Amino acid sequence: MNDTRVLDTSTGIPNGKLGMWVFLASEVMLFGGFISSYVILRTGSPYFSIPPREMLGVPLATLNTFVLITSSVTMVLALDAVQKGSVKGLVRYLSATLFLAFCFLGIKAYEYHHKWLEGITLTSGLFGSFYYTLTALHALHVIGGIVFISYLLAMALKGRYDSREHARVEYAGLYWHFVDLVWVVLFPIFYLL
Amino acid sequence: MSAERSNTKVYLGVFAALAFLTALTVWASYLDLGKGRNIALALAIAFFKVSLIAAFFMHLKSEKRAVHALFYGAALLALLLFLLVLPDLGLP
Amino acid sequence: MTAAVHREESFIGKWIFSRDHKVIGLQYMFTSLVFLLIGFSLILLIRWQLAYPGRPIPFIGDLLPDSLAPGGIMMPDFYNSLGAMHGTIMIFLGIVPLGVGAFGNYFLPLQIGAKDMAFPTLNMSSYWVYFVGGVLMLSSFVLPGGAARAGWTSYVPLSVISSGQTTWLLAMTFLITSSLLGAINFIVTTLNLRAPGLTWSRLPLFVWAQFVTGLILLFAFPVLQAGAVLQLLDRVAQTSFYMPQGLIISGELSQRGGGGNALLWQHLFWFLAHPEVYVLLLPPMGIVAEILANGTRKPIFGYKEVAGSFCFIAVLSFMVWAHHMFVSGLKTSLSYLFMTTTMTISIPSIAILTCYLLSLRNASIRYTVPMLFTLAFLPMFGIGGLTGLPLGFTPTDVYLHDTYYVIGHFHYVVVTGTLIALFGGIYYWFPKMFGRSMNMFWGKVHFWGTIVLMNLIFFPMFIQGLAGVQRRLYDPTVQLHNLTVQPTNVLMSYASWGLLLFQVPFIVNFFWSIFKGARSEENPWQATTLEWACPSPPLPHVNFEKVPTVHRGPYEYSVPGREADFWPQNEEN
DSSP, X not given: OOGGGGGGSTTSSOHHHHHHHHHHHHHHHHHHHHHHHHHHHHHHOTTXXXXXXXXXXHHHHHHHXXXXXXXXXXXXXXXXXXXXXXXXXXXXXXXXXXXXHHXXXXXXXXXXXXXXXXXXXXXXXXXXXHHHHHHHHHHHHHHHHHHHHHHHHHHHHTTOOOSSSOHHHHHHHHHHHHHHHHHHHHHIIIIIO | OHHHHHHHHHHHHHHXXXXXXXXXXXXXXXXXXXXXXXXXXXXXXXXXXXXXXXXXXXXXXXXOHHHHHHHHHHHHHHHHHHHHHIIIIIOO | OXXXXXXXXXXXXXXXXXXXXXXXXXXXXXXXXXXXHHHHHHHHHHHXXXXXXXXXXXXXXXXXXXXXOGGGOOOHHHHHHHHHHHHHIIIIIIIHIIIIIIIIHHHHHHHTTXXXXXXXXXXXXXXXXXXXXXXXXXXXXXXXXXXXXXXXTTOTXXXXXXXXXXXXXXXXXXXXXXXXXXXXXHHHHHHHOOOXXXXXXXXXXXXXXXXXXXXXXXXXXXHHHHHHHHHHHHHHSOOOSSOOXXXXXTTEEOOSOOOOOHHHHHHHHHHHHHHHHHHHHHHHHHHHHHHHHHHHTSOOTTHHHXXXXXXXXXXXXXXXXXXXXXXXXXXXXHHHHHHHHHHHHHHHHHHHHHHHHHTTTTOOOOXXXXXXXXXXXXXXXXXXXXXXXXXXXXXXXXXXXXXXXXXHHHHIIIIIIIIHHHHHHHHHHHHHHHXXXXXXXXXXXXXXXXXXXXHHHHHHHHHHHHTTOBSSOSOGGGSGGGGGGHXXXXXXXXXXXXXXXXXXXXXXXXXXXXXXXXXXXXXXXXXXXXXXXXXXXXXXXXXXXXXXXXXXXXXXXXXXXXXXXXXXXXXXX
16 A cells, blocks of 8 residues: 555655564563563572473474474565565465464464473463463464464455555564564573573 | 575575574583573574574665664663663572 | 645544544643643642641542541542552653643644654554553542552552552553554654655754654663563462562561562663653753744754754663662662763753753843743753752762652652643644634743742752651651651642642633634744644644745744844745
8 A cells, every 4th residue: 555655755764664663673672671571580589490391392392483483484485475476475475374373373372281281380480470471472472463464365365465565565574573583582591591 | 587586595595594593502402511601502593593584584684774773772772671680680 | 735635524533533643632732731630639639638747638528538538637548549640640641641642743743844644543543542541540549449559660569469550550551552652653754754855954853852752762661561561460460570589468478489579670660760751851852942942033052962962861861770779779880880871861961951041142032921931941950950960879869869859859850841841832832733822911920820839849849858858758747857847848738739720820721712812823933943834723634735845954043144033944045
């Protein structure tokens, strides 16, 4: 809709793209606040106990990390496809991204259930509190991404996008890559260290 | 035309790098290099992965100054929060 | 491009759910003024208790329920709620929505020659989210448990165990969201929607101030949101992010897991709340620049230095927060660091004030009502700023922290500083918003009564603070050393009730003038900036008849060789 106004803006960046980057800057601060709190209490609190490695389910989480990274690739390939004029490619890669996003959430749900039964709960200790809070916040962002990408898929199927008009695909991509980026940080600090 | 094909190549190349780095960071976590070094290594790998995603998938590499300023500004401020609170509450 | 598109707009689409930044600005203005009045009334109740501790409140005491004030005598918990809510309402529901939401939304697009904000729908949402958050915040008074009572600063562990705090945290989420949506709009709009010829060095200082303020909000608020989520979880899910091990509450050992750190909340809170005070300060400083240039018929002295100082303050504001924590048990090496950064941030603040003062030199001042408020801002902000220095200097802060000295300091900056400037802005921009002017005689009455009484309320606070009177005290007379200065409490209370009376001419003048004020022309103050180059009020949805082109800086007043003493930015020659 608002793709062709690149020349209208004083910076040359379309409003939507600049707006998305500005929003992502605030998200850096949001996750930064949570992550800092986690790391600081983990290193500083004598009562912060870390569950043994076996309880964390590293192999499954590693798989989930691959799933999310792959969804990031399919998302950028979706943009690439529509930039080259291929609506079919756009639809295909958006669908793949959605599928992988749901896989991520499914694995996450399994992980939560499993850990809770094993004794890592929201109140079993600070590790559990931070683990569920941060990964749930991340999962909420994944859900937001699913909503946004589903909307794009619906529009794509209606033929609304072509090689010149596809700005929102790019903006959703920025958001989705950011969600992946956050997970790249969360994964080692909860599962590996 | 070749520019478009090389786009896909770049994305798949970054994908391969990210997959490799993920495997690397998991493998490295099973080594005992000393707590500090393990942390430093994991963070370094994570930082590298983040840079790849930002530069190539988010196209930060080809973005204008304003976008760079926003992103690095936020990252620096988050780091500032962390680095100033850590000495107070974080070190036992 | 030249004619406005005339579509059939329903009443609801035109005035309730409008995407026009001017309507949204007015919505923010009316709502924030109402909230300011409510926040003001809360402290007027407290002032009775402070002047006459334990005596029944006249008239209103009979109307208050027994749970809050049995027999008309204020309960300590109610006192605490009034205090916590006064601060919260004034800052988050009053001053910021007025300075940023109202003035920013209305005049930022106009001053850059734009039709509207970059994201009009987002803009509309930001107002309604603010409105819902405000109503939720106020509703806490009538919800079970009552309103929050752990200070506007909500320090843990008290805030985790006390009543009313959950509503506070939920309402803050709405308010933070609203601010973030607004900040995104302001930043993108200023970067992207400037009229042809409007370079950064030709921007009015008001626009600089709003842009920088947007950046502060964007980077600072999310951290408080994170902290608030953790506090909410501590309250409702029994987590222990902030609750230390072995906490004893009312004589009993807490059953929580523990292991958390109470100071973490203070860090996360002040990481926002310190930059927040510059959010309170910068837009009014921008308004002062506009009125000052206009009223002195001269360019602002040191435009580049003022704009640069706005930016420098914004950056530094993120590095000074722990000066609120000097006596909290903060690591002393960090105290040194934060003391140094805090002393440093006074430099750009003084630079701005100095430039404004130097702008008066050799000026032919027009003593209009907006100019009176603007001139008063200068020494008042001077007092406010200077009294901050002993607070930023750790050794003296150890004595002054949590005394009335602190309250005097920040009220001088925010009330006699920011609020006075905002009043000036209302009188100045009223003709543009409504096509009519306010009555200037009653404006002068409002001004003199307000400025004198404000000083009578807040100056004695420095005396009280230096005498050791602590803040948030339900009954100041229980501490013997307070008795010598207790008479000042009586003076301050009468001054505060008098201040309420002097707002009546303002309120009446404001509403009466909207309908019956003298009709105003397009540029009644003979100003140079772009908001005066469109009709009063500006055209719905497009503002300008033709997109303006900017040819010169924002304050080309008294340019040698020209007949008129002002040269509008968009005028060809």
